[in-house]
Amino acid sequence: MxxxxxxxxxxxxxxxxxxxxxxxxxxxxxxxxxxxxxxxxIGPEQWAAAERSAEQDYRSQARWSEEERANCERAKTSGTEFHTTDCASINSPPREAFQARWYLPSTxxxxxxxxxxxxxxxxxxxxxxxxxxxxxxxxxxxxxxxxxxxxxxxxxxxxxxxxxxxxxxxxxxxxxxxxxxxxxxxxxxxxxxxxxxxxxxxxxxxxxxxxxxxxxxxxxxxxxxxxxxxxxxxxxxxxxxxxxxxxxxxxxxxxxxxxxxxxxxxxxxxxxxxxxxxxxxxxxxxxxxxxxxxxxxxxxxxxxxxxxxxxxxxxxxxxxxxxxxxxxxxxxxxx
Incomplete structure (x- = not known):
């Protein structure tokens, strides 16, 4: 054997x-x-959902920036302290900063x-x-x-x-x-x-x-x-x-x-x-x-x-x- x-x-x-x-x-x-x-x-549906998410985040960031700028202006008017004295510098990022590809699911x-x-x-x-x-x-x-x-x-x-x-x-x-x-x-x-x-x-x-x-x-x-x-x-x-x-x-x-x-x-x-x-x-x-x-x-x-x-x-x-x-x-x- x-x-x-x-x-x-x-x-x-x-x-x-x-x-x-x-x-x-x-x-x-x-x-x-x-x-x-x-x-x-990744197909058309995923790209469309990513575009919607990017647009939603952009709008949310824009609203937050507007609210912060308004709070800054009110603080300057009332004489109270705020985290910045340059209210004009509070701006939302440009729309190009929210790219749809960043919101795509894992593939x-x-x-x-x-x-x-x-x-x-x-x-x-x-x-x-x-x-x-x-x-x-x-x-x-x-x-x-x-x-x-x-x-x-x-x-x-x-x-x-x-x-x-x-x-x-x-x-x-x-x-x-x-x-x-x-x-x-x-x-x-x-x-x-x-x-x-x-x-x-x-x-x-x-x-x-x-x-x-x-x-x-x-x-x-x-x-x-x-x-x-x-x-x-x-x-x-x-x-x-x-x-x-x-x-x-x-x-x-x-x-x-x-x-x-x-x-x-x-x-x-x-x-x-x-x-x-x-x-x-x-x-x-x-x-x-x-x-x-x-x-x-x-x-x-x-x-x-x-x-x-x-x-x-x-x-x-x-x-x-x-x-x-x-x-x-x-x-x-x-x-």
């Missing part, structure tokens, strides 16, 4: 894997429903919005991968299943890497259809509750590459969770390490760096690199420094974090954690 197929079946039968996957997909469905409910397709512009919606997709897939990966190998260690398996297949490295391969294959089997469904579902929502105009081949290519990077991020998270649980030989090792990194290493470090006045403090935080990986580039700003322009305007210093920086960090992390897991698997006793 193939060890790889056996591990795939074992992964598919794990209740945590099923429930975690179902929960993550349910969250994505709820996000899609929220996008559908909170957006509208889903696929070109402008969909790229941002790939970030929560990647985050949910990454969370599924990390938790399922940690529990997949962690449960094997804590229940003694790994020891029994090694009696049947005594080649340690082959067993561990086969389990990792099965995990990543199973994650791909979920991530690829989920990503395709996310593209299709959001496209339909944009058709029904927004617009799909100005979509070009270049934009589609950018979205596809971003979706691919999201899948790679989920695979990296699954590998790290798998490696951490294998190092500690328990699921709690990976989950506890993740909580420690996020709470102590990220939130605590962020507060400490902020208090210390470190420039570009976000560059030391892991979420920054995850966002840079998805967005290709993130520009950090340091408002404590001032670069004066020829017009005298103060511009903050900037630092670009690119997807290349993120890829280097993720590669180092995977090599370190997975390498340590393989080394301990080879060196430590299986008891």
């Amino acid at each position: 193939s060890l790889f197929r056996t591990e795939l079946r074992r992964l598919a039968k794990r209740r945590l894997a099923r429930w975690m996957t179902a929960g993550g997909l349910l969250v994505l469905v709820l996000v899609a429903l929220g996008m559908f409910v909170s957006n509208q397709k 889903f512009e696929f070109r402008e919005t969909f790229g941002k919606l790939l970030v929560p997709l990647a985050a949910i897939l990454g969370l599924i991968g990390f938790v399922v990966g940690a529990s997949f190998i962690g449960a094997e260690w804590s229940t003694g299943g790994m020891m029994n398996l090694l009696l049947w297949r005594p080649r340690r490295m082959t067993v561990l890497l086969t389990k990792l391969g099965a995990l990543l294959t199973g994650l791909l089997a979920v991530a690829l259809p989920a990503t395709a469904a996310w593209f299709g579902g959001m496209w339909l929502i944009a058709n029904w509750r927004g617009t799909t105009e100005r979509m070009t081949a270049g934009v589609w290519q950018s979205f596809l590459l971003t979706g691919l990077r999201g899948i790679v991020l989920a695979l990296v998270a699954a590998t790290v969770g798998f490696a951490l649980a294998s190092l500690g030989r328990h699921t709690a090792m990976a989950l506890g390490g993740a909580i420690a990194v996020m709470v102590v290493g990220q939130i605590g470090l962020g507060i400490l760096l902020e208090l210390a006045g470190v420039r570009f403090a976000e560059a030391w935080l892991l979420p920054t690199y995850a966002l840079a990986w998805m967005a290709k580039t993130i520009t950090l700003q340091d408002w404590q420094s001032c670069n004066a322009t020829f017009t005298g305007e103060c511009q903050p210093a900037t630092l670009d974090i690119t997807w290349q920086h993120s890829s280097a960090l993720f590669t180092v992390g995977v090599v370190l954690f997975l390498g340590a897991a393989l080394w301990t698997m080879r060196r430590r006793d299986i008891t």
Whole structure:
């Protein structure tokens, strides 16, 4: 019997894997429903309603200005104080200041919005991968299943890497259809509750590459969770390490760096690199420094974090954690 197929079946039968996957997909469905409910397709009726709202606000502002100017004149006549002595300066804004487009309901512009919606997709897939990966190998260690398996297949490295391969294959089997469904579902929502105009081949290519990077991020998270649980030989090792990194290493470090006045403090935080990986580039700003322009305007210093920086960090992390897991698997006793 193939060890790889056996591990795939074992992964598919794990209740945590099923429930975690179902929960993550349910969250994505709820996000899609929220996008559908909170957006509208803009047509003549919406533009007419926006024009009426703009006109109503303009008239209301004009009446308020007239009342304030009259109150100011009465105050000057009676000799009482008013918040200004120049009554003629109390004027309502011009009609052009109340543009109808500001009163339009929210609409889903696929070109402008969909790229941002790939970030929560990647985050949910990454969370599924990390938790399922940690529990997949962690449960094997804590229940003694790994020891029994090694009696049947005594080649340690082959067993561990086969389990990792099965995990990543199973994650791909979920991530690829989920990503395709996310593209299709959001496209339909944009058709029904927004617009799909100005979509070009270049934009589609950018979205596809971003979706691919999201899948790679989920695979990296699954590998790290798998490696951490294998190092500690328990699921709690990976989950506890993740909580420690996020709470102590990220939130605590962020507060400490902020208090210390470190420039570009976000560059030391892991979420920054995850966002840079998805967005290709993130520009950090340091408002404590001032670069004066020829017009005298103060511009903050900037630092670009690119997807290349993120890829280097993720590669180092995977090599370190997975390498340590393989080394301990080879060196430590299986008891």
